[in-house]
Amino acid sequence: xxxxxxxxxxxSVQEGDSAVIKCTYSDSAxxxxxxxxxxxxxxxxxxxxxxxxxxxKKDQRIAVTLNKTAKHFxxxxxxxxxxxxxxxxxxxxxxxxxxxxxxxxxxxxxxxxA
Amino acid sequence: xxxxxxxxxxxxxxxxxxMTLQCAxxxxxxxxSWYRQDPGMGLRLIHYSVGAGITDQGEVxxxxxxxxxxxxxFPLRLLSAAPSQTxxxxxxSSYFRLAGYSYNEQFFGPGTRLTVL
Numbered sequence: 001x002x003x004x005x006x007x008x009x010x011x012s013v014q015e016g017d018s019a020v021i022k023c024t025y026s027d028s029a030x031x032x033x034x035x036x037x038x039x040x041x042x043x044x045x046x047x048x049x050x051x052x053x054x055x056x057k058k059d060q061r062i063a064v065t066l067n068k069t070a071k072h073f074x075x076x077x078x079x080x081x082x083x084x085x086x087x088x089x090x091x092x093x094x095x096x097x098x099x100x101x102x103x104x105x106x107x108x109x110x111x112x113x114a
Numbered sequence: 115x116x117x118x119x120x121x122x123x124x125x126x127x128x129x130x131x132x133m134t135l136q137c138a139x140x141x142x143x144x145x146x147s148w149y150r151q152d153p154g155m156g157l158r159l160i161h162y163s164v165g166a167g168i169t170d171q172g173e174v175x176x177x178x179x180x181x182x183x184x185x186x187x188f189p190l191r192l193l194s195a196a197p198s199q200t201x202x203x204x205x206x207s208s209y210f211r212l213a214g215y216s217y218n219e220q221f222f223g224p225g226t227r228l229t230v231l
Contacts, residue, residue: 009154034219041224
């Protein structure tokens with residue numbers, strides 16, 4: 001069935017360093033790839049997304065890259081700050097007629113050490 | 115706007131009891147969905163709806179029922195709770211077919227933490 005693998009499950013970086021989280025999806029019909037940040041005790045919040053007709057998207061310190069051939073997409077956070085510490089989820093939306101499901105990765109716990 | 119609201123925030127049930135988790139949104143979103151979040155398993159889709167009167171199953175629908183009688187509300191019903199349904203439940207909503215796309219930013223509620231003894 002449809003599957004999204006996310007790595008690593010935990011990531012610790014020093015403040016100011018970069019963090020990269022990688023996801024791989026199984027369904028080649030996927031055409032939308034959002035990334036969510038979840039802080040403790042709260043619901044996930046969208047931080048950036050990318051559609052299948054684009055290879056890269058950037059928003060200030062956050063960027064997402066997509067390799068459709070390899071079915072990989074990655075989240076890049078530069079100049080990390082303590083407030084970036086949270087759990088990050090990737091997701092993929094397969095584009096099949098009549099179905100509108102989102103498949104999530106298992107999450108990455110990012111710790112930014114001051 | 116209140117966004118997506120969920121009630122209750124916490125609930126403890128005994129095996130076999132039934133209950134309804136409430137979800138409401140005031141953004142006039144057509145798409146609404148329910149997820150459960152378990153440690154190490156991310157978010158798994160239970161049921162979703164693309165509009166009033168329309169619902170469909172997600173990855174893990176067994177043991178749960180939904181209905182969508184209005185645009186605003188999307189309740190999740192547990193008919194006979196089981197310990198395996200202990201989890202944190204999130205409701206989410208988004209526009210559907212905005213600008214021609216059938217996917218848009220999902221807004222999540224604060225979650226309901228359910229324990230089944």
